[in-house]
Amino acid sequence: TVLDVIAFDIGLLTKRLIEEAGVDGIYLSVQNLQDSRLSRKEYDHVIKPGELHILNRAISSGGTNILHICGYEGATNDISYYTGYPADVFNWAVELEGVSLSEGRELFGGKTVLGGFRNTENDLLYQGSKEAIQNKVREILDETGRKGVVIGADCTVPNDIAAERIAWVKEAVADELVLKEAVGF
Numbered sequence: 001t002v003l004d005v006i007a008f009d010i011g012l013l014t015k016r017l018i019e020e021a022g023v024d025g026i027y028l029s030v031q032n033l034q035d036s037r038l039s040r041k042e043y044d045h046v047i048k049p050g051e052l053h054i055l056n057r058a059i060s061s062g063g064t065n066i067l068h069i070c071g072y073e074g075a076t077n078d079i080s081y082y083t084g085y086p087a088d089v090f091n092w093a094v095e096l097e098g099v100s101l102s103e104g105r106e107l108f109g110g111k112t113v114l115g116g117f118r119n120t121e122n123d124l125l126y127q128g129s130k131e132a133i134q135n136k137v138r139e140i141l142d143e144t145g146r147k148g149v150v151i152g153a154d155c156t157v158p159n160d161i162a163a164e165r166i167a168w169v170k171e172a173v174a175d176e177l178v179l180k181e182a183v184g185f
Contacts, residue, residue, distance in 0.1 A: 007050030011057035018061040025064030025088070028054060032077040043081065055086045064088045066114065071096040072155060083107055091115050093154040101144040112148045116140040117169070119153040126161055130168045137172035146176065 017023045030051055033043055055065050067085055069077050071093030079092050079099055091114040094101060101113045117125040117136065124136055137151055151173055157166075 001046070003046065003050050004053075007053045010050075011054045014054055014058045014063070015061045018058060018063040023063070025066065026054070026058045027066040027068055028058075028087075029068045029070045030082065031070045031072070031075060032081060034075050040078070040081065048081075052085065059086055066091060068092075068155070069097075070155060079104065080107065083109070088112060089114050089150065091152070091154070093118075096154070101140065101149060105144070105148060110148065112150060113144070114150040114152050115154045116144070116149075116151055117153045119155045119157050121158050125153060125165060125169075126158060133165060133168045134172035134175075137169055138176060141173070141176050 014026050018025065028051065033047070055067070058065050065087040066089040067082060067087035069079050069082055069090070069092040071077060074096065076096060077092065079090075079097055082090070087108075089112045090104060090108045092099065092104065094104075094115050095118055099107070101116055105111065105113045117123070119125065121127070124132060128136075140151055141149070151169055
């Protein structure tokens with residue numbers, strides 16, 4: 001099919017980028033079919049093979065796979081579609097999907113999870129105070145733990161987000177790691 005040709009080409013590009021250009025791996029964005037007329041069986045038959053081909057090509061080339069289950073503009077996904085996918089890190093729209101990072105880590109067999117912050121101009125990361133953002137980091141870490149978690153956005157952040165907001169997240173994570181070392185937990 002056409003999708004097989006596209007997947008083969010993306011897989012080849014992935015391999016070459018990892019082996020020849022020295023990239024660390026891929027961030028593959030996937031999404032359930034957003035049409036109720038199409039079933040999971042159809043997804044597994046038509047879409048999944050290409051996605052797996054791309055991920056496996058990255059693995060065979062020594063790359064790290066981040067699987068982003070995209071909830072762009074409110075599109076919801078059944079993230080269980082991706083439980084058997086060969087990814088090192090899983091990212092999804094935590095609040096939108098109703099699956100916390102710790103629940104997702106369990107669903108994905110203990111793999112590393114990424115996210116926790118909604119990502120639009122109306123959300124905390126974009127417009128919240130430093131204190132509120134850093135409190136959210138602590139809340140995420142308290143709920144998820146401090147191993148196998150990457151604090152980040154549930155999807156891409158607006159390109160005009162102030163860099164200091166990302167720095168506040170980084171600062172809060174670093175403070176939590178120092179605290180962990182100091183009290184031995």
